[in-house]
Amino acid sequence: MAEQPTKTSRKSEQGAHAKRRDRPPGPRFEMRISTKYAPHEPSEGKPLTCTDETSLKPDQLLELYRYLKLTRLVEERLVNLYRQTKVVGGVFRSLGQEATAVGTAYALQPGDFITPLIRDLGAVLVKGIRPRDIFAQYMAKAWGPSGGRDLNIHFGDMGKGFIGPISHLGDMIPVMTGILIGARMQKKEIVAVAYIGDGGMSTGAFHEGLNFAAVQRLPLLVIAEYNHFAYSTPTSLQTACRDLAEKAAGYGIPSHIVDGNDVVACYEVTKHAADYARRGGGAVLIEAKTYRRKGHAEHDDQRYVAPDEIEWWEKHNDPVDRFEKYLLEKNVAKQDKLDEIVSEVTRAIEEDCAWAESSPLPEGEKAAYGVFDNSIVPPAFRPPVLEK
Ligand SMILES: Cc1ncc(C[n+]2csc(CCOP(=O)(O)OP(=O)(O)O)c2C)c(N)n1
Numbered sequence: 081m082a083e084q085p086t087k088t089s090r091k092s093e094q095g096a097h098a099k100r101r102d103r104p105p106g107p108r109f110e111m112r113i114s115t116k117y118a119p120h121e122p123s124e125g126k127p128l129t130c131t132d133e134t135s136l137k138p139d140q141l142l143e144l145y146r147y148l149k150l151t152r153l154v155e156e157r158l159v160n161l162y163r164q165t166k167v168v169g170g171v172f173r174s175l176g177q178e179a180t181a182v183g184t185a186y187a188l189q190p191g192d193f194i195t196p197l198i199r200d201l202g203a204v205l206v207k208g209i210r211p212r213d214i215f216a217q218y219m220a221k222a223w224g225p226s227g228g229r230d231l232n233i234h235f236g237d238m239g240k241g242f243i244g245p246i247s248h249l250g251d252m253i254p255v256m257t258g259i260l261i262g263a264r265m266q267k268k269e270i271v272a273v274a275y276i277g278d279g280g281m282s283t284g285a286f287h288e289g290l291n292f293a294a295v296q297r298l299p300l301l302v303i304a305e306y307n308h309f310a311y312s313t314p315t316s317l318q319t320a321c322r323d324l325a326e327k328a329a330g331y332g333i334p335s336h337i338v339d340g341n342d343v344v345a346c347y348e349v350t351k352h353a354a355d356y357a358r359r360g361g362g363a364v365l366i367e368a369k370t371y372r373r374k375g376h377a378e379h380d381d382q383r384y385v386a387p388d389e390i391e392w393w394e395k396h397n398d399p400v401d402r403f404e405k406y407l408l409e410k411n412v413a414k415q416d417k418l419d420e421i422v423s424e425v426t427r428a429i430e431e432d433c434a435w436a437e438s439s440p441l442p443e444g445e446k447a448a449y450g451v452f453d454n455s456i457v458p459p460a461f462r463p464p465v466l467e468k
């Protein structure tokens with residue numbers, strides 16, 4: 081007959097289980113929100129610039145400036161194309177929040193992965209996608225990255241670490257979690273960044289994905305863009321939290337609040353979080369405080385926005401103006417150097433746009449190919465009986 085466990089041995093067994101359940105060790109509840117790079121009021125009425133504390137070298141700062149201008153000017157060109165009815169679908173601007181996408185993506189290593197959303201064109205450009213691909217994609221041209229099958233930033237480039245997003249908000253969080261599990265199995269040390277809006281954070285997929293990443297201690301950085309709106313819904317009607325960063329406590333992961341209009345702060349905070357994640361610390365939530373100065377897309381007349389609000393942000397808290405002031409005040413460059421960068425960017429955009437405009441539209445029947453793996457699923461054509 082098997083020996084009955086004594087009271088003491090049952091107790092020690094429970095102790096072992098309890099120990100295993102007690103992961104990770106540490107205090108029971110700790111709100112780990114770093115506000116080192118959070119927005120602050122301008123001192124003595126001085127205009128805002130960028131954070132002083134940076135490890136970036138002058139060449140890198142100028143490269144950041146180039147990406148900021150590139151993002152803004154590519155989008156301006158897209159608006160022109162839209163007004164000429166050359167764009168298929170909508171144009172989604174990141175006007176006023178370019179520093180978030182550019183600064184965060186610039187902190188990554190070439191092998192790291194991102195999945196952007198519609199306000200993150202800057203991150204796509206930092207990852208090495210050329211403006212010509214963006215123009216051709218928005219115009220649904222045959223030479224575009226999806227060959228006219230999809231629009232705007234709905235394409236990807238695995239080689240460059242750019243996972244194309246699908247429209248369903250929140251769903252890319254579990255996808256990036258899967259990418260990181262795959263990388264871990266292949267013993268690849270990469271970090272992945274998933275961008276999400278204040279609206280997208282209210283989805284079930286966001287919660288499930290981030291919870292799993294946290295439990296698995298995966299190096300996932302979630303950049304939560306607090307830009308005050310989801311379509312016309314203000315963030316105050318989206319969440320009862322004051323700061324999106326508070327949500328990290330529910331997953332047991334650290335979070336940061338960063339001034340999303342300070343490109344240097346966005347870089348620094350992401351660099352710090354990426355180092356932590358790469359060292360095995362696990363997932364991090366970074367909330368970038370910013371403001372969406374255009375409507376959801378070009379068709380949106382923003383009638384729901386309070387009077388003068390957009391003008392206030394344009395005049396007092398524009399990320400490009402702030403960084404220009406910073407570069408000039410810190411003597412990183414003189415005005416003529418900045419003008420030279422803008423001329424070069426403008427020239428590149430003209431060339432790339434002309435190339436994209438010269439592309440043909442795709443042939444209709446080709447759209448049936450390359451949607452599924454055609455070695456498994458044959459392309460679907462309309463049965464002749466329906467043609468009549
Ligand atoms: C699950 C899901 N619900 C609704 C939509 C429709 N939709 C597309 S963008 C958008 C607003 C998103 O707001 P936010 O997440 O704050 O991002 P922002 O546009 O401000 O960058 C909505 C509701 C969607 N694509 N997916």
Ligand SMILES: [Mg+2]
Pocket residue numbers: 277278279305306307308309310311
């Ligand atoms: Mg939003």
